Amino acid sequence: MTSAVPAPDLAATTLRLIDVPSESRSEAEIVGLVRELMPGSPTYDDGEVLLYGEGPIVLAGHVDTVPAQGNVPGRIADGAVHGLGASDMKAGVAVMVELARAGVPARYLFFTREEVPVSDSPLPGLFATGMLADAELAVVLEPTDNDLHAGCLGNLQARVTFHGESAHSARPWTGVNAIHELVRGLQPLVALAPEDVELDGLVFREVVSAVRVGGGIAANVVPASAWVDLNARFVRPGMEEQLRALLPDGELEVIAESPSAPPALGNPHVARLRELVPSVKPKQAWTPVAQFAEQGIDAINYGPGATAYAHRVDEQVPIANLEQCYEVLRVFLTD
Structure with missing residues (x-):
């Protein structure tokens, strides 16, 4: 695949997100940066959750991170973007931002407080509005090494x-x-x-x-x-x-x-995505796909982050992962 967006743009966007600290419950600045980067105005904005765009597919990503370990600010070196949240999951957020800026049709959902107990999640406020009731699939850009991770524990x-x-x-x-x-x-x-x-x-x-x-x-x-x-x-x-x-x-x-979430492999949109990403694994962890599943919305994990580096002091994401994820989702959403 040939990336439609040059790797430096994706890497630079990821780095810009990394350089704004956003430990859980302290995300106001990063929410402001997402507003600045995204084209147009959100259809929903309560200060914790931002929703943009329209269509049957939702791309979802959290903007918060675990506490810093001396790994902010970030840097670009050795073919990777390094720093707090690089893999989990500012790389995924960067891909979402660049897809939106390129006009790729989808609903783009950014939210806070994912790295804390689910009882603190702001997503129920959005779900209560019914604005996602007609969504046919949510792709959560958690770190998966560009494999599909179905369901969750x-x-x-x-x-x-x-x-x-x-x-x-x-x-x-x-x-x-x-x-x-x-x-x-x-x-x-x-x-x-x-x-x-x-x-x-x-x-x-x-x-x-x-x-x-x-x-x-x-x-x-x-x-x-x-x-x-x-x-x-x-x-x-x-x-x-x-x-x-x-x-x-x-x-x-x-x-x-x-809660856990089922794999949702029978969803027709997932079947199309599997044509682009044949590697499917079980998600041996919890992710917000469970929150979508509770609402009757099929969801799957797919993102550029490197699972082996999530939450580590040397957290990083290969730039090649950013390019691949961007191009897969661009094709998936436009074909």
């Missing part, structure tokens, strides 16, 4: 607390050590193997991980309580119930839950 965060009885650490037999109870209670989790689940010929892997642990108040006190934070990734419903059954000796509290 659900994401459940929970805290499990184990209780005991405090005592002097010199006489532990007079109490019940909650940390010891936690260690014993977590044995079923330690023995739990990942479980593969096939949907539409794609294999997703359901997993549960202990990600943080705490307990105790002093070195000479047998602790009366101890807790562990769990992160579960799933495609089937009922993960909360599975965790309660797995760890019956603990008290489980769900902190946050984001």
Whole structure:
């Protein structure tokens, strides 16, 4: 494929976006830059969500990033754009901007607060207007290395607390050590193997991980309580119930839950896109395709970002990825 937009334009736009810090909940400046770069006026603008254009296909991208790690400002070197958010997902946003500036027909959706719990997402406000009710497909430009990533895993965060009885650490037999109870209670989790689940010929892997642990108040006190934070990734419903059954000796509290999304490979627009992008993989992570799926809108992940570099201190995106993604979407949206 020959890119219709020179790589320096795509790279320069990506770099310009990188150089505007936009950690989640601090995105006002980057939203202003998107307004400046996009042609025309938005059809929806509440300060957190911008929607432009018309048509059956929605291109969607978030403008926020994880916290900086000394990787702002960015730079262009060695055939790549480097810096915070380069892959996740200012590269995708840059492709969207340049497609819009070239007059490629689509709806262009930019939004904030994606790198935080889904309960903080501003997208429900847009969905409530019904302005996307007639959308036939959403392409979310999350980093996929220019492969199609179908569906996504659900994401459940929970805290499990184990209780005991405090005592002097010199006489532990007079109490019940909650940390010891936690260690014993977590044995079923330690023995739990990942479980593969096939949907539409794609294999997703359901997993549960202990990600943080705490307990105790002093070195000479047998602790009366101890807790562990769990992160579960799933495609089937009922993960909360599975965790309660797995760890019956603990008290489980769900902190946050984001739904999974089906692959949507039967969508006719996805079938056309697959002619341009034959490589299809399951999305072994959560993305906003789940929010579109909840609204009855088929969605798929496709973007230029390099998955191996997302959220890293050396985050980067190859310029060739930008060119390829731009040209694929240009052909997809205009043919």
